[in-house]
Structure formats: C-alpha cells, structure tokens
Amino acid sequence: MRASEPAPARFLGSMAFAMALPLAAAAGLNLTMDPYGAALGRWYRLRPLIHDDVADRTPDTGTAARVNAAARSRAPVLLLGTSRTQEGFGGDPSHAFNAGQAAGAMADLLRVAEAAAQRPAPPRLYLIEAPTTLDVPSSRARAAAKGWPRLDDRLFAREASHVSLHLLGHTLGGGAQPRMREDFFMPMPLPHKPSRVERLAEAQIGRAFEPGPTPATTFLRAATAQLKRICLSTGARIVVVEPPVHPDVLGDPRAKAVVSARLSVLRRASGSGRCRLDVVDLSGFARQRRLPEALDPANWLDRLHFAPAVGAAVLRRVLAAKDSGGSALGLLKRRAGAALRPRRTAPCPPRARPRLHRARALPGRAGRDGRGRDRGGGPGERSHRPGRPGGLRARGPSGAGALGRLRGADGRTGWLGRSRRQCGNRSASLGGPLGSGPAARGKGAYALPAAEFLTWIRRSSAPGLSVRFRPIADTQPDH
Amino acid sequence: MLTYDARFIALFYPLLLLLFWMAGRRSPGAAVSILLAASAVFYALADTAHAPLIAATTILNFAIGLALTRASDRRAGHWTAAGIVLNVACLAFYKYWSAPGLSPGTTPAAGVIQTGLPLGLSFFILKQISWFSDIRTARPGPLGARDLPRFALYSIFFPQMIAGPVYRFRDAAADYATLGKKPLGLSSLAVGLSVFAVGLAKKLLLADPLGTVASPVFDAVAAGHDPGLAEAWIGAWAYSLQLYFDFSGISDMALGIGLTVGLRLPINFYSPFKARRGSEFFDRWHISLVIFVRTYLFSPILRLVRRHASGTAAVRTMKATATATLVSLTLVGWWHGAKATFVLSGLLAGLGSVALQLAAFRQASTKRRGGARTPSSVSRVLLMLAVIGFGILFRSQDLRAAGEMLLGLAGLSGAAGSTALLPALGQLAGESAFHLATPVPGGGLLVMAAATAIAFGAPNTVQIFRLYDHPGAPQPEGGARTGAHLPHVRWALAAGLFVALALMQAVNGDLQGTIYARF
Secondary structure (H helix, E strand, C coil): CCCCCCCHHHHHHHHHHHHHHHHHHHHHHHHHHCCCCCCCCCCCCCCCCCCCCCHHHCCCCCHHHHHHHHHHCCCCEEEECCHHHHHHCCCCCCCEEECCCCCCCHHHHHHHHHHHHCCCCCCCEEEEECCCCCCCCHHHHHHHHCCCCCHHHHHHCHHHHHHHHHHHHHHHCCCCCCCCHHHHCCCCCCCCCCCHHHHHHHHHHHHHCCCCCCCHHHHHHHHHHHHHHHHHHHCCEEEEEECCCCCCCCCCHHHHHHHHHHHHHHHHHCCCCCCCCEEEECCCCCHHHCCHHHHCHHHECCCCCECHHHHHHHHHHHHHCECCCCCECCCCCCCCCHHHCCCCCCCCCCCCCCCEEEECCCCCCCCECCCCCECCCCHHHHCECCCCCCEEEEECCCCCCCCEEEECCCCCEEEECCCCCHHHHCEEEECCCECCCHHHHHCCCCCCCHHHHHHHHHHHCCHHHCCCCCCCCCCCCCC | CCCCCHHHHHHHHHHHHHHHHHHHHHCCCHHHHHHHHHHHHHHHHHCHHHHHHHHHHHHHHHHHHHHHHHCCHHHHHHHHHHHHHHHHHHHHHHHHHHCCCCCCCCCCCCCCCCCCCCCCHHHHHHHHHHHHHHHHHHCCCCCCCCCHHHHHHHHHCCCHHHHCCCCCHHHHHHHHHHCCCCCCCHHHHHHHHHHHHHHHHHHHHHHHHHHHHHHHHHHHHHCCCCCCHHHHHHHHHHHHHHHHHHHHHHHHHHHHHHHHCCCCCCCCCCCHHHCCCHHHHHCCCCHHHHHHHHHHHHHHHHHHHHHHCCCCHHHHHHHHHHHHHHHHHHHHHHHHCCCHHHHHHHHHHHHHHHHHHHHHHHHHHHHHCCCCCCCHHHHHHHHHHHHHHHHHHHHCCCHHHHHHHHHHHCCCCCCCCCCCHHHHHHCCCCCCCCCCCCCCCHHHHHHHHHHHHHHHHCCCHHHHHCCCCCCCCCCCHHHCCCCCCCCCHHHHHHHHHHHHHHHHHHHHCCCCCCCHHHC
16 A cells, blocks of 8 residues: 555545435435325325326336236226326226326236226226337336335335435425426426427337237237236226327328238237227327317327327217127126126117116115025125115116216215116116215226216217216205 | 345355454355355356356366366367367357347246347356466476366456456466465454445446437437437436446456455556546556457457568558458457447447557657647547447447448438427436436436536546556556555545435336346
C-alpha cells in the first residue's frame, strides 16, 4: 500500500457503509409505505382501477394486480385486452371490470380470465380484444416466472421505492389515497395529439398489426381450449372482438391484410359447439360492420387508441350481435354448467319486451329452493329465499334480461335477471327479496347501485333488446 | 444467472469471495479448485443445456494440447491445425448453422446436441485457439500445459464467459500458474470490488436505460416505421452509447472479479470515444479482441502476403497490410454473427481501415513535404459518424432497416424535421416522452445526456485505479505508476452507492441482457 492510499480496510468499510445505507433506507421506506402490500397494505392496495398507478409500473406491468382485482371484482362483464381496451372502454368497475393492460399479451389475459372464472359469481361475459401479442415479453415472463412480487421486490426493487416515495408524498400532502396514475406517473394521451404522433403512428400500425409468431395457431388453440373450459364451467359468453381501426388506417392494405389474417386465425381457433368463441369483427375493414363513432377522428386519442365513445359503441354492437347459435350476445345468464345440457330455446316473439314489475314471492322459480340447492338461473337466484316479499321482476325475451341488484324501499335488495324458463315464460325476474349486506355478497351477489345498473343497461343495450322499466310504486331503486 | 443478476450480486459473488478468502488463508492451493467449481456452477446456472458441451470441449482441447506438447514439430503442427479446425467448426455449427437467430442459452430443440448458441461460445473458442497456438510456440515452456484444473479454469473462468475479455494464453499462463501460490492483499480485494462496482453501474445504471431509448426506435424501424431526423439520431446515438457502456461494463465487472481473486484479466476498453482517429479507436475499443486478431490473424497474413507479393519493399508492405486488415476485419465482422449486417459491417470496417491506411501514408508524405494535416476535430467528428454508422449496422434487424436508419440520419426517411424531439425534451420530467408505440422514456434521454458526458469527459477505470499492469493496457499517462491503486475514499462511497442502486435495478427485474453475449 502506498502512503497516499487509504487503508484497504477503511476503503472496504466505507464501501460497505455506502452500499448498506441506501438499501436499508429503501427497505425501511418500502416496509413503511408497503406499496405492494408486503405487510398489511396499510397505505395502499392494488385496486381494480383502469389506470392503476402502482400496478402498471410493476415488472409484470400489472398482470398480478389485475388477476387479484378480477378475482375480487363482482362485475358481470370482464373486458380483456391491451391499452386499447384500457383506454377505450373506460368503465365503472362495478359494471364492467376493465382489465385492459398496456401491451397485454394473450397469456396475460388468460391469467386474468382464469382468476375471474374462479369467483363465486364469475363474469357472464368475457369481452376479449383480439390479441396482437400472444406470448408475454421476456421481461414480463421473467417477472411471472419468479413469482413476482417476492420479498426482495417488495423491499428493494427500484419501482417499489419509486412508488413508495410517491405514496409518501401523497400521505404527507394530506391525501392518504394515491391519485390515479395520470396525476403523477405517466402522462396520458391527450385528446388531441400534436402532429408528431402522426409519424409515430406508422410504427404503431406496424406493431399493432404485426402477424403473430409462427406458433400463433398452436397458442390460440390452447387459449381457446382454456376459454372453452371457462365457458363450460361458468356458462359465460366469450366474445373476441377485433377492435375498430382508425379511419386513416382503413385505407392501408397492410393493416387490412394483417387484420384479415388475424381474424382468420382466430376463427379457425374458435372451436365449435355451444362454447365456441364468438369472433366479432369491428375493425371497419368490412364496410357493413363499421361503427359510425369509430369513423370520427375526434373519437380517437391517437391512431391506435380509441376514446370511450367508440368503446361504448363496440359494447353496444357486441351486445346486439348474434352468436353462432342465433342468440343475442347480451348479458346472458346461465347457471354454471348449464351450457353442458341441452336447453329449450324457443324463439322469442319480436314484440316481446321486458317489463319490470313487482315480484312477489317467487318460491322455487329460480335460485335456491327451500333446501338451499341451486336451481339455476344465475347468481341472483342463488341467494333467493322463498317467502320474502319485496322483489322485482322483469319480463322480456330471451337474452334481453340482465343481471343486477336492486334495493327495495324497505332496504332489502333483489336481483334483476332473466328466468331460465326462456321465452316460454318470458319472465325475466328480479330474483326476489334477498338478503343484503356482506352475507349476500359473500354468496356472490353483485352489489350494484340499482339506478346505475339500469342506466348502464339502457345505454349499452341494442335498440332491439332495450329494456323498459316501469316505475313501481312501492319498490323504487335506490339512487 | 449472469454477473449483473441480483442473485449473483447478493448471493453468489459474496459467498464465493467469503469461501475464496477464508480458504485462501488456510490452504491457498484450494483457490483453483474453488474458482473452477464456482465457474462450473455459474455456467450450469446460466446455460444448463450447453454446460456438458463446454465441459467436453475443454477436456478434449486439453488432451489435444497435451498431445501437441509431446509431439514432434511436424506433428505438433497437425495437432494445432486439428484443434483449431475442430473448435472453429464447433463455433460455426452453433453460430451459423444450428440457430443463427437465437439468443445464447435458448434451446428450441432437445437432443444429444442442444441447439441454440451456447453462452459465451465465441469467446471460449477464441481462448481455445489461443491455447493451441501459444502452447505450440512455447512448447515445452512453463505454461502449465499439464495442469488440467488450471487450463479448465482458464477456459471457463466465469466472468469471462459472458463477453470476454479475450485472454491470450501467453498472457494468462503466468497468472494462472501462480494462482493460489501467493497471498492476496486486502488492497486487491478493495480495488477489485471498486472496479466491479463501476462496471455494474455502467451496465445497469447507464446501458440498460439507454436501451430503453434505442430499442423503441430500432424496433419501430424494423416494423416498417420511417424514422425522422431526431428519432434516427436519438436512437443511433443511444445505441452507440449503450453498446459501449454495456460491453465495457461487463468487461469491468470481469476485471474486478478477476482482481478480487488474484487474476489480472486484460483491459478491454480505454475511453474509445476520446479517440481522435480511427487507428486510435481500434487501440481503445475491444482491445483484447484487437490484440487477439493482431496476433493470430493479422500478423500471419501480413507475413504471408509480404513474402509472396511483388514490388518494392514499401509496396509489398502496403499490399500486405491492406490485405491483412481487410481479411481480419471482415472475419471479425463474420465472427459476430451470420447476419448480413455483421458481415457488411466487418467488410466496411476493413475497407475504411485500408482507406485510412492509405490516407495515413499520403498524409505522412504530405507532412514530410510540409503539407497540412487533417484537423483533429474533423477526424473526431468523422470517427463518431463512423461509430454511429457501425452501431446502426450492428443493431438493425436487417439491411433494409439499417438503410432506413441511415437515411433517417440524413433526414431522408419519413417525415423530416425534429418535431419528435422537441416534445420529447419538453416532457423530460414525465415518464414517457412519446408514450406511443415508440415509448422513449424521458429518464432515458437524461441518462443519454449523462452517458455522453461520461464517455467524453470522465476518466476510465484504468486511469482511476491505475490498472496499467494488466494485459492490453496502454502506457501510463504522465508517468503514472503502474499497479492497482486505491483512490480516495470517496470512490469507495461512490462504489458502494453504485452497487446499492444497481442492486435495486437488478431486483426490479427489467434487465436488458448483454449485447455481446448474443455475438
């Protein structure tokens, strides 16, 4: 050692100190703020929000968060897709859980779908944006493979510290709840993009419509089988939508070719039988299926992401579309496993419209019978108990019913749903006077404010399937 | 697991050091065994499928080397040729025939021979070629040719298996021969850890964020996007810096790990962006490969051509130099991979170097006649343009994409103008400057600015720690002393901070991979 040099032991000690100090500080901060719920999630939990400031910044870009949130959600509709779904559908988490994920791959979507299917009350409709990416990127695969978030992620990961600092700022600033991502993390696309976007959009086109890798068909076949299993076990409808394309792109033959190829692959992989996937092409390349809203450039955030106005139109079109069996793709309510059995599906008279009226006791019509067995009809009926007054009933054609929970003036809640008797009876029922509160929710009830639900149904139903509701004097939905 | 993986930083390396230094005090002779076992475990963890191949090749090469040392001169030549051909064939099989487009370690097909490029095979094979050449020259010199563990350790020493540096056997032999025979001081450990920390910071805190700037642009161009002027320059410059910091970071990590266990690995980089002309750049960039090529390729070709060429001595030398340069650099380009962009870059580098040699000859004669030399600033700008151009060739998916990027640099591809740059700069505080399909993050642009300043202005690892006694290092500047040097204690604080930040980045899980491990 030369005289001018520091002692090696002192040098090493200083180095160890300088290394340990930031690590300890980060661990302390992250343990305190607990951004990923390492301890109790005392400040923050991953939430079922469309733009979750924490979830989207995680190494798996929010797949785990969406899986958790979808498993906890009670929404009857599950929207799965990429940032186009994330941005384009908006959505109230209680009505339609938007699990759109920026750059989400089919593998990510399947994980979320599988988690949602395990719920006591699984979604009735899976609306899946046609995937442009099947395999997850390697970075995300690594995160998934190592079982993110592990303890080291929670304590030391750069993103954990980043989010913890933001949470600390919010907490010290007086707001215990963090704001949405766009407030402080990632600037969201502006309604009107500057011209620079136009050039970059070319790259977007190339990426968005890039054909899948060689084993795409194989992958899709496996994915289809998985979705089919979900359909068989829950009776849910699964719809794959090729989302609208920006009007400027409609003239691009490359985009058209790739969309056609993708649709072709999807249709080939969609399977057959009752639980086949319904592939709906709303890209706009087929003139007759163009959505007017999607043709207005003002309804686009950029040339890849449409605004919620287009998303609402997509939803309306999907709900109005017919599936392979000729049934409407509405919020069909089928009991778990019902799809396995043949059902009488009498054609509905075109004039039939659902009517809402007070439902008196509906013993044994749907839901659980007196011995607590599930007699079918859907989650609403499951918790029906005979002999309790105060329910509501809607009447309408097959497929026009909807699910939802209404609360009567007496404080009790009821289920809006369609009877399993189909059009022979055409009674879409509100599943009777039900229990309310945590017990009912524990049985899989959808806790929806009734008025919001009815508004949503009206807004999203197709004209031919619109639901009319008559006011009922003694049982008003709660506002 | 690679050397910048969180598991390596937090577990593997500390445990190895603990074991090595504890064992070193009791039985220094165990050093080779410990390092060999660690290297084997490291490779098995990093690329399990190809570990048997590397082990078998190592043993086979040792056997050939042993036979070579015992053979007559003529037979030794045959053994040397056989060994080299065998190894080059192995490299060609995996690199150009088996799975030229695959990343190392990927094994798309199972079988007796695992396909996919084995991790670090290119660097491993270069060391084997060096072994055959040097053992023949020095035979039966004291190179430890009969010591299988030391040869195996030389072949698979784990920090070098990722991306070098290429260690000629003639340089390595003495160090490996004395490994475990002389005690190591704490000073060596301190310097080694500091160098490792600097390399880690280069890789994880500079190169990886630079990748988030370069990759979106190159990926978009590969997908058919016509890059604008600003996009092309940002993407190309970010990649040039990424390549430098990634590769030099990995090299520094290897250097540091070597020092902590008593091995002086070769210097690979010496501030190449500070070079004033092309020839100087080659003395500063991937120095160990340049030395290897000069020793085992350039010089033999030079001698051969000069012997058989016609003309005066000066003309023959000129012809020989040009031929040797062109062939060597073309082969170096080909060594990087089977892609047309690699081969073209090698060929262009060769042609450019020949042109520079001719220019230097002409300049020398002009100078003799009192003519003016090319200003240093002009040659530096031209050199940087060449670096950016070669970076584009290396990074681009194919020749079309490379052409688009080069046109983009000239503002001839897509919409001209710098409209994309200004909003990006305006959103530096945000996370995403473009937040589209080419999401160049604002933070990445800041890192790019910092990396540019470091590349042009900061001292390098050799200068800071005075590693002038390592193979490949230049002569000390300003009469500086050689031998590892512990700088001021603030470097210790900086190194500790680098490790902590790098560890947080590594734990984050979004590592970019090593560029040179793909070659």
